Amino acid sequence: MPDMPALIARTLRTFDPERAHRxxxxxxxxxxAGHHASDGYPSLRTSVFGLGFPNPIGLAAGFDKNAEVTAPLLRLGFGYVEIGTVTPLPQAGNPKPRLFRDDHAKAIVNRLxxxxxxxxxxxPRLRQRPRTGIVGVNIGRNKLSAEAEADYVTGIRRLGPCADYLTVNISSPNTPGLRGLQEPAAFESLLKACVAARTMHAPGKPLLVKLAPDLDNKALRAVVEIAVAQHADGLILGNTTISRPDGVPDRLSREMGGLSGRPLFDLATDRLRCAYRVAGGRIPLVGVGGISTGADAFAKIRAGASLVQAYSGMIFxxxxFAARLAKELDECVRDAGFTSVAAAVGTAG
Ligand SMILES: Cc1cc2nc3c(=O)[nH]c(=O)nc-3n(C[C@H](O)[C@H](O)[C@H](O)COP(=O)(O)O)c2cc1C
Structure with a gap:
């Protein structure tokens, strides 16, 4: 029997990346795509920021930007799905081509x-979705908006009530000025406004912040301390990188935009480990970047991630993908002598 999901993925990769995505x-x-069970692993069940996850492997933001396919994605075996980034107003994004893939390096550059x-x-899609599975909502600002903070507050007010958790995305490299919101004064002011909006419009909904893997130790330390002081519920490390680590082919290196996939793994895991050392368990972390196997997911967990997410791995x-990762992760957890994934968090920090 041919491996149908792998065959479909191979066929899709013969198309231009945006067409393949559509x-x-x-x-x-x-x-x-059918149903790929991955809820049968007691070792993988975990509770983070008050939510119970069947497994800690989430689909990262950017695949289902408009919340069109949350239920089918959850049926693929993801423990949760993060939709978005959603901006207040519709927008077309950057001119095409703006999405580049290298199958050999398992890397993607996007400047969507x-x-x-x-x-x-x-x-309305979020309101009407079947109430099964955890769906996080990742929010951002419009490119031409004069008031970034107001855009995030609008996202929280409108989408918070129908989200299981919210992610404030201040780390995509393709919206001019967005990453400036990670600078301490701007970050503190934005986070205060977002936490207040959450408390007013979506009380009890966890509020996470997604960071860039390009922050150095000092900048990361400052951001983590502010996030803890302002009572954010979690940090996601992280988004795509503007750097071009070893293993990225020239054709991709030359393209402007954010790099994801396998070559991002070491950098993103290193930033996660640094954040975990600073946070010291005061705020849960979500590890993202370059995960393509259960062992990769386990390495993120041991570096300090309570949950993980992946995107590029599924494309390749x-x-x-999610069901395979869950099976492999369960093996990793048990082989290392842990009874639960939660017990492994930060054990190689
Ligand atoms: C095509 C593409 C689009 C993305 N769009 C978003 C987005 O809208 N919002 C966001 O927070 N992250 C976005 N990301 C980043 C991913 O959520 C993730 O942080 C990053 O790809 C690293 O994980 P990976 O190596 O598993 O892909 C996007 C990534 C890709 C490849």
Whole structure:
């Protein structure tokens, strides 16, 4: 029997990356990808910021930007799905081509620039979605908005009530000025406004912040301390990198934008480890960047991640990706002598 999910992924990779992405979303809507169980691993069940996850492997933001296929994605075996980034108004994003893939290096560069349908289109989909599985909502600002803070507050007010958790994305490299919101004064002011909006419009909903893997130790330390002081519920480390680590082919290195996939793994894991040392358990961390196996996920967990997310790995592996990762991670956890994934968090910090 051919491995159908892998075959479909291989076929999709023969298309231009944006076309392949549209086809994948269309295929998921038809139910073509089917059901890949991954909730049968007691070792992987975990509770983080008050939510119970069947397994700690989430789909990272950017695949389902407009909340079109949350239920089919959860059926692939992800423990949770993060939709978005959603901006208040619809926007087209940057000119094409803006998405580049290298199958051999398992790397992607994108400079999409928050292309998306905006809150009015996304909100009803979130409200009407089947109430099974955890769906986080990643929010951002419009490129031409004069008031970044107001855009995040609008996202929280409109989408917070129908999200299981919220992510404030201040780390995409493709919106001019966005990463400036990670600077201490701007970050403190933004986070205060976001926490207040959450408390008013979506009380009890965990509020996370997604950071860039390009922050150095000093900048990361400052951001973690502010996040703890202002009572954020979690930090995601992290987004794509503007650096070009070893292993990135020239063709991709030359393209402007954020790099993801395998070559991001070491940098992102190193930043996660640094954040964990600073946080010292005061705030849970989500490890993202370059995960393509259960062993990669386990390495993030041992470096300090309570949850992990992946995106690029699924593009190269296909619809069976999350279920395979869950199976491998369960083996890693038990082989290392842990009874639960939570017990392994930070053990190699
Ligand atoms: C095509 C593409 C689009 C993305 N769009 C978003 C986005 O809208 N918001 C966001 O927070 N991250 C976005 N990301 C970043 C991913 O969520 C993730 O942080 C990053 O890709 C690293 O994980 P990976 O190596 O497993 O892909 C995007 C990534 C890719 C490849």
């Amino acid at each position: 086809l994948a979303i269309a295929g998921l809507k038809t139910g073509l 620039g928050f292309n998306g349908q905006g809150i009015d289109a996304v909100e 592996d296909g619809a069976g």
